[in-house]
Amino acid sequence: MFSVGEFSRVTGITVKALRLYHEQQLLIPSHIDPQTGYRYYHESLIERARAIVYLRNLELPIEQIKLILNSTDDDHILTAMQSHQQTIEARIRELCSVARSLEHFISQERRVSAMTPTHFDVQEKSTSAMLIAGIRMKGHYSECGKGFSKIFRSFGRFVSGPPMMLHYDTEYKENDADFEACIPVKQSKTVEGINVRELPAMQCVTLVHKGPYEKLSDSYAKVFKYVNDKGYIASSPTREIYIKGPGMIFRGNPKNYLTEIQIPVQLSSAG
Amino acid sequence: MFSVGEFSRVTGITVKALRLYHEQQLLIPSHIDPQTGYRYYHESLIERARAIVYLRNLELPIEQIKLILNSTDDDHILTAMQSHQQTIEARIRELCSVARSLEHFISQERRVSAMTPTHFDVQEKSTSAMLIAGIRMKGHYSECGKGFSKIFRSFGRFVSGPPMMLHYDTEYKENDADFEACIPVKQSKTVEGINVRELPAMQCVTLVHKGPYEKLSDSYAKVFKYVNDKGYIASSPTREIYIKGPGMIFRGNPKNYLTEIQIPVQLSSAG
DNA sequence: CTTGACTCTCCCCCCAAGGGAAGGTTTAGA
DNA sequence: TCTAAACCTTCCCTTGGGGGGAGAGTCAAG
Numbered sequence: 001m002f003s004v005g006e007f008s009r010v011t012g013i014t015v016k017a018l019r020l021y022h023e024q025q026l027l028i029p030s031h032i033d034p035q036t037g038y039r040y041y042h043e044s045l046i047e048r049a050r051a052i053v054y055l056r057n058l059e060l061p062i063e064q065i066k067l068i069l070n071s072t073d074d075d076h077i078l079t080a081m082q083s084h085q086q087t088i089e090a091r092i093r094e095l096c097s098v099a100r101s102l103e104h105f106i107s108q109e110r111r112v113s114a115m116t117p118t119h120f121d122v123q124e125k126s127t128s129a130m131l132i133a134g135i136r137m138k139g140h141y142s143e144c145g146k147g148f149s150k151i152f153r154s155f156g157r158f159v160s161g162p163p164m165m166l167h168y169d170t171e172y173k174e175n176d177a178d179f180e181a182c183i184p185v186k187q188s189k190t191v192e193g194i195n196v197r198e199l200p201a202m203q204c205v206t207l208v209h210k211g212p213y214e215k216l217s218d219s220y221a222k223v224f225k226y227v228n229d230k231g232y233i234a235s236s237p238t239r240e241i242y243i244k245g246p247g248m249i250f251r252g253n254p255k256n257y258l259t260e261i262q263i264p265v266q267l268s269s270a271g
Numbered sequence: 272m273f274s275v276g277e278f279s280r281v282t283g284i285t286v287k288a289l290r291l292y293h294e295q296q297l298l299i300p301s302h303i304d305p306q307t308g309y310r311y312y313h314e315s316l317i318e319r320a321r322a323i324v325y326l327r328n329l330e331l332p333i334e335q336i337k338l339i340l341n342s343t344d345d346d347h348i349l350t351a352m353q354s355h356q357q358t359i360e361a362r363i364r365e366l367c368s369v370a371r372s373l374e375h376f377i378s379q380e381r382r383v384s385a386m387t388p389t390h391f392d393v394q395e396k397s398t399s400a401m402l403i404a405g406i407r408m409k410g411h412y413s414e415c416g417k418g419f420s421k422i423f424r425s426f427g428r429f430v431s432g433p434p435m436m437l438h439y440d441t442e443y444k445e446n447d448a449d450f451e452a453c454i455p456v457k458q459s460k461t462v463e464g465i466n467v468r469e470l471p472a473m474q475c476v477t478l479v480h481k482g483p484y485e486k487l488s489d490s491y492a493k494v495f496k497y498v499n500d501k502g503y504i505a506s507s508p509t510r511e512i513y514i515k516g517p518g519m520i521f522r523g524n525p526k527n528y529l530t531e532i533q534i535p536v537q538l539s540s541a542g
Numbered sequence: 543c544t545t546g547a548c549t550c551t552c553c554c555c556c557c558a559a560g561g562g563a564a565g566g567t568t569t570a571g572a
Numbered sequence: 573t574c575t576a577a578a579c580c581t582t583c584c585c586t587t588g589g590g591g592g593g594a595g596a597g598t599c600a601a602g
Contacts, residue, residue, distance in 0.1 A: 003569095005578060015579085016560055024559095036568060037580055051521055058369050058376075061558070072524040074515075078380045085373040088366055095363045098329050102356040105329075109349045244345075250322055253343040274599095276548065286549090291589065307598060308550050333588070 001030065007041040011049040026066050027052060060084055112162070112244050116258060122207045122226040127262065129201040133194050134166070134182030140175050141165075147181030154191045160184045163245075166237035180237070204262045205232065208243070212254035216240075216261075223261050232265040239264075272301065278312040282320040297337050298323060331355055383433070383515050387529060393478045393497040398533065400472045404465050405437070405453030411446050412436075418452030425462045431455045434516075437508035451508070475533045476503065479514070483525035487511075487532075494532050503536040510535075 008015045021027035022039065027049060030042035041049075048069065055065045064084065068077050133155055135147040148163050161184035168178040180195075188196045205227050209219035227234050243258035279286045292298035293310065298320060301313035312320075319340065326336045335355065339348050404426055406418040419434050432455035439449040451466075459467045476498050480490035498505050514529040 003578075004580095014560080016562090019580095020560060033568095038568080039579090047522060056559090058372055059366075069521075072527075074380070074523065074527060075384075077521070078377065078384070081373060081377055081380070085370065085377060088370050088373065092363060092366045092370060095330075095359055095366065099356065099359050099363060101329055102352060102359065106349065106352055106356060109345070109352070113346075113349070250340075250348070251318060252345065256343075256345060274548075275550095285590085287590065288588085290550095304598095309598080310549090327588090 001040040001042055004039050004041075007039075007045075007049070010046060012053060013049060021052065021062070024062050024066070026062055026069075058084070059088070112258075115162075115243050117208050120208050120210055122205060122223055124203070124205055124265075126203045127201055130161070130184050130199050131186070131188065131196065132164075132182040132199045133185045133189075133191075133196045134180045135194055136178075136180045138176065138178050141177055141179065144179065144181045148183065151181065151183045151194060154194060155183065155185050155189065158186045158189070160186045162241055162243050164239055164241040166239055168237045170236055202262075202264045203267065204239075204264045205230075205234075206260060206262045209259045209261060210255075210257070212257060213259070216259060219259075219261055223263055227263060227265060232267060235264045235266060237264075238262065272311040272313055275310050275312075278310075278316075278320070281317060283324060284320060292323070292333070295333055295337070297333055297340075329355070330359070383529075386433075386514050388479050391479050391481055393476060393494055395474070395476055395536075397474050398472055401432070401455050401470050402457070402459065402467065403435075403453040403470045404456045404460075404462075404467045405451045406465055407449075407451045409447065409449050412448055412450065415450065415452045419454065422452065422454045422465060425465060426454065426456050426460065429457045429460070431457045433512055433514050435510055435512040437510055439508045441507055473533075473535045474538065475510075475535045476501075476505075477531060477533045480530045480532060481526075481528070483528060484530070487530060490530075490532055494534055498534060498536060503538060506535045506537060508535075509533065 002010060004015050004018055007013075008018055013021075018027065018039070022029060027045065029039035030045060031040040032038070033040070051069060052065055055068065060068070060080075064080055068080050071077060133151050135150060137143060137147055144165060151163075152159065163181065163183045166180040166182060168180070182199075185196065190196070205223055207219050207223045207226075209216055224234070239260075239262040241260040241262065243260055244252070245257055245259070246252060273281060275286050275289055278284075279289055284292070289298065289310070293300060298316065300310035301316060302311040303309070304311070322340060323336055326339065331339070335351055339351050342348060404422050406421060408414060408418055415436060422434075423430065434452065434454045437451040437453060439451070453470075456467065461467070476494055478490050478494045478497075480487055495505070510531075510533040512531040512533065514531055515523065516528050516530070517523060
């Protein structure tokens, strides 16, 4: 006969758990001193205790274990284990789905971090051609969200980069702008109202704007000053790439928004 | 401004949960009527509510969500998500391990069920050769458990069938028996004290004994009677296969124990 | 003005499997 | 005999809410 502490050491079950199992009628001590209430466990209970440990490691609930250990019918045990297996596997599927979402979220975030430049100067560079899905719109810029949503709904996981906007106006227009909301995609697909095509490579002058969209005009001024100073000829459409913006999930902090301005240029003879 | 009920309908969060989120300072109503205590949510909170729903679906605890949504530092968000991902993946690994154990257990049980014969008669059959790991022992039969344990510890997942015992005595001995505890295995392996070898095919007379080991002698009597009646010559070692016994985990019900007795025979000229 | 639908705050209990602490009794060894 | 360790019960705490109810106040439409 062991006392709780001894039995705990032998079986590896905590004293707390032993008391709980007693209360739940799962593992009842062989003898309980009527005076002191001390629990005493017979050696033969070690076996049952081990079975309980084994089944608890399989994360079976106490109720189930009680049914299993008290049943003499092996078939019933098998059924209980199978049903538990179903439960576990369902849970695994849930968690895997969560893990996939997390993976997706994190890789998205990482891509943004990787694209975050360390310098915010006007630069010249060439872009390569890319496949985009776009929706040409006229009106106020703030309408662009609808366009992005529509493209995102249609292309979902085929999206291969941050959303961007093409500006076809040669002058600034507030309320009647001509622009195209577009998102780089991996595959072409025919969707009503969405124009999928290749955006050509180009030589451009670029500047990454950090901060809220309200201050974009400052950055535009800088870029155009550079273009003029160099004597380049700006063409259209100009591009705005929303490296980091409000996003689908978090509004984020507008102070950290990153927007790349790309002005396509033809290098004049003076270049 | 929405009342709780309306906001609940809009966001899909239950009223109970909205109150909880308020209490936990996760989603604080835009306005609380000082007289009535009614909660009113501004449209702009829908966005935060959606983010909360999204993050809850990723099974983030409320405390974490609070930290994430209240932080302006994107890096911190990424860190939090990554740490959560670690947690989730650790949990998945745990559950997969549990699922493997369950799978193992169930397939084991199924094999036993499949091997359960529908008739318990003396029969003649031939067995095929099999690879076994065995420990030859002398003494009392009850010592065999140690042998099985040792083999099991060494061969674990290479076990390919139920344990068995070879009896080398030609007469019945209680206390000084000569026997070999062995288990069929998939692969050979050199282990001190364990003899791995091929058990040859043989022609035998067999009977599946159902019930506790104490009554095995009745079944032995039946088998030997059959052998003698047929005029066969029994040879040794005889085999006892523990199709269903106390097992590693459950003692089970001795009334359901299944033990196959195999007596190797040479068919005499009279057969 | 009434009435039915909403909402409020408290309150309690529930899930699973214990953990932790408080406060009191018993045992075992020196 | 004394003292420390072991043991007892009882109560509250954990996650993330769900469920229900009491009792009271409020809102909006007819």
